[in-house]
Amino acid sequence: MIGDLTLSNASRIVFLIMDGVGDIPNPDHAYMTPLEAARKPNMDRLAVERSVLGRMIPVDVGITPGSGPGHLSLFGYDPLKVEIGRGILEVLGLNMEIEENDVAARGNFCTMKDDTVTDRRAGRIATAETARLCGKIRDAIPAVDGVKVIIEPGKSHRFAILFRGEGLEGELEDADPHKDNKAYVYVRTKTDAAARTADVLNSFIRKVAELLKDEPVANGILLRGFSKKPDIQPFPEKYKMDALAITTYPMYRGIAKVLGMKAGKEPKSDQEMIQIMKEQWDKYHFFFLHIKETDVAGEDGNFDEKVKAIEHVDTIIPDLLSANPQVLVITGDHSTPCPLKGHSWHPVPMLLMTGTGERDSLPFHEKNCLRGSVGTIYSRELMSLALAHAAKLDKYGA
Amino acid sequence: MIGDLTLSNASRIVFLIMDGVGDIPNPDHAYMTPLEAARKPNMDRLAVERSVLGRMIPVDVGITPGSGPGHLSLFGYDPLKVEIGRGILEVLGLNMEIEENDVAARGNFCTMKDDTVTDRRAGRIATAETARLCGKIRDAIPAVDGVKVIIEPGKSHRFAILFRGEGLEGELEDADPHKDNKAYVYVRTKTDAAARTADVLNSFIRKVAELLKDEPVANGILLRGFSKKPDIQPFPEKYKMDALAITTYPMYRGIAKVLGMKAGKEPKSDQEMIQIMKEQWDKYHFFFLHIKETDVAGEDGNFDEKVKAIEHVDTIIPDLLSANPQVLVITGDHSTPCPLKGHSWHPVPMLLMTGTGERDSLPFHEKNCLRGSVGTIYSRELMSLALAHAAKLDKYGA
Numbered sequence: 001m002i003g004d005l006t007l008s009n010a011s012r013i014v015f016l017i018m019d020g021v022g023d024i025p026n027p028d029h030a031y032m033t034p035l036e037a038a039r040k041p042n043m044d045r046l047a048v049e050r051s052v053l054g055r056m057i058p059v060d061v062g063i064t065p066g067s068g069p070g071h072l073s074l075f076g077y078d079p080l081k082v083e084i085g086r087g088i089l090e091v092l093g094l095n096m097e098i099e100e101n102d103v104a105a106r107g108n109f110c111t112m113k114d115d116t117v118t119d120r121r122a123g124r125i126a127t128a129e130t131a132r133l134c135g136k137i138r139d140a141i142p143a144v145d146g147v148k149v150i151i152e153p154g155k156s157h158r159f160a161i162l163f164r165g166e167g168l169e170g171e172l173e174d175a176d177p178h179k180d181n182k183a184y185v186y187v188r189t190k191t192d193a194a195a196r197t198a199d200v201l202n203s204f205i206r207k208v209a210e211l212l213k214d215e216p217v218a219n220g221i222l223l224r225g226f227s228k229k230p231d232i233q234p235f236p237e238k239y240k241m242d243a244l245a246i247t248t249y250p251m252y253r254g255i256a257k258v259l260g261m262k263a264g265k266e267p268k269s270d271q272e273m274i275q276i277m278k279e280q281w282d283k284y285h286f287f288f289l290h291i292k293e294t295d296v297a298g299e300d301g302n303f304d305e306k307v308k309a310i311e312h313v314d315t316i317i318p319d320l321l322s323a324n325p326q327v328l329v330i331t332g333d334h335s336t337p338c339p340l341k342g343h344s345w346h347p348v349p350m351l352l353m354t355g356t357g358e359r360d361s362l363p364f365h366e367k368n369c370l371r372g373s374v375g376t377i378y379s380r381e382l383m384s385l386a387l388a389h390a391a392k393l394d395k396y397g398a
Numbered sequence: 399m400i401g402d403l404t405l406s407n408a409s410r411i412v413f414l415i416m417d418g419v420g421d422i423p424n425p426d427h428a429y430m431t432p433l434e435a436a437r438k439p440n441m442d443r444l445a446v447e448r449s450v451l452g453r454m455i456p457v458d459v460g461i462t463p464g465s466g467p468g469h470l471s472l473f474g475y476d477p478l479k480v481e482i483g484r485g486i487l488e489v490l491g492l493n494m495e496i497e498e499n500d501v502a503a504r505g506n507f508c509t510m511k512d513d514t515v516t517d518r519r520a521g522r523i524a525t526a527e528t529a530r531l532c533g534k535i536r537d538a539i540p541a542v543d544g545v546k547v548i549i550e551p552g553k554s555h556r557f558a559i560l561f562r563g564e565g566l567e568g569e570l571e572d573a574d575p576h577k578d579n580k581a582y583v584y585v586r587t588k589t590d591a592a593a594r595t596a597d598v599l600n601s602f603i604r605k606v607a608e609l610l611k612d613e614p615v616a617n618g619i620l621l622r623g624f625s626k627k628p629d630i631q632p633f634p635e636k637y638k639m640d641a642l643a644i645t646t647y648p649m650y651r652g653i654a655k656v657l658g659m660k661a662g663k664e665p666k667s668d669q670e671m672i673q674i675m676k677e678q679w680d681k682y683h684f685f686f687l688h689i690k691e692t693d694v695a696g697e698d699g700n701f702d703e704k705v706k707a708i709e710h711v712d713t714i715i716p717d718l719l720s721a722n723p724q725v726l727v728i729t730g731d732h733s734t735p736c737p738l739k740g741h742s743w744h745p746v747p748m749l750l751m752t753g754t755g756e757r758d759s760l761p762f763h764e765k766n767c768l769r770g771s772v773g774t775i776y777s778r779e780l781m782s783l784a785l786a787h788a789a790k791l792d793k794y795g796a
Contacts, residue, residue, distance in 0.1 A: 384460025
């Protein structure tokens, strides 16, 4: 429906996403949240004077989202309908360029004895060793049956791989017995259309086994999470806005690219992020700025670091506002509460700076967001709200 | 589901709809809303002593509804599934009677030069001139190919038209090039079933062109928004209640009639509205009272007028209550915030007077409605809630 109502105008919308910003009352910190404890005069002035507050459920009540679903929701895609496959996410995380019909997978080096996988992680070999082995494969097997192979090392025993060629399909079962000391399992197809792809990949797996047969530990590979780019309406088409993603971490840049956003230069700091945004201000109508530090601190369970990360983001707000966006949303893709040291299902606090004149007159943190006039919505409804406040949505019905 | 659970009893439900009543904190009025600023002792006593409060989302988060979707929701119809076409709304707005298989359209007089539409609005001719031209058509072309033509002038160059006959269908594309200085576009059919209807309408358009060929300015017509009455379950059947609509504006009376409500006498004042309701009290179990002034003031951006309209409605509350309804809902079909001078997506404040004994003990305005025990619901859920409070809904399941 939104697509039919979307209007083009000169207004700019900025999403400032503090990854995992949402938190819960921390028992060791007087039951405050990091957002509540942080000294953030710029955000709070913005909240009190020019914003409405609310909370967002990333996927569904009680559901803890990964980064893929978390961001899909923010951009108005239903994460229960659209999926970014594991292989695609891995490839994006390594900053690799994906083309339309590539099949992506994530891989492990493993230890084989005859036909048995004795160690699915090849003794967790060092990253440098994985890089050497990937180089060996790259040199020896640049293509299989006319299908180009693109491989990049990840951390420890992990790598990501792309197969590029005509008519490849991703409906494939993992080449992985999923347990140690089981017989090797080759790629199997889920559909007739993917049968040839399975043959090509199994041929690749055999060539690699032949190539690595004298390696003492890592003498085989497992491939998992086969997937292609999801078939979704690109963001610029869906919302009639060209969009720029500015992120320090490749995976988020990758997700943005899958959605048809352009990826800006990688910023060295939060300050530089705003610089890049301002340089590109005339060319785009939507800006996605991604801050990773809040999530990292949450994952570490480090309350003070999370507070510090928020306080640092606060310092860039005046510069951001000087670009004069019509709508600025400050929120997260999910919560990463310090006491849980990981992603969680908790609703995410959300601030929407608007030009309508309305305001909730409340500083920005979880407890006030619960009282905000936006109420509790789904993250996938945020885009409609942002478009409405930017006067980019036509009336529905006469 | 509601239909299966609905029970008949003697209880009366009244919906007092203040069109566009919802508003936002107005920067020029100490961030108050008109409902907050209005002196409305009767509504507030009712709210504090006998009511629960909540907010309603008319269509969806961020979506600004037109009058059709706004009212369909209030009466429990999903506006994303049921649509009242533009032609039907125009005809209703002119107080014309629609029959089951009529095809309705809205029309413009236009200026033609040969086959080109040189001015789609015929220089915005005066309403009186449009009335004269409609009369001319009415006299000369009462029917085409056995299809009756009913035409009524609107404002300026606009008119509404009904085609009445056997087997007419509304799946038709506009007879309108949608821009000036383009070749005339005749009615085209979207389905095989509507092919004959397209022929009839095009034959009508040609007869009109022949009739008006010597007119200096308005020598042609454009027809748009072809539609029939929506195919929906009538309100009295869905809810086992006969319903009476009492409204000053024809369009709202028309929407009610499309839903199978009866239309009461047109009241000259808010006071008379209650008089009419009381006269008909024994004959109906549901009353839809529509107040337009709140929306008009919102559209004008006139805070003081909106306050005044609300204060005036407040004076009729004691008389309304003297009829002794079991449930009274006071709300709007959408928000029309003064600062935005138009319909908006903002949730609508809602008061439900109940006989259950419960109460939220809060005066009636947007900020309290955010705290009310009903929470934020969709407008299309209101009917269930009203039926429940009127003890007209059976238990679901054993």
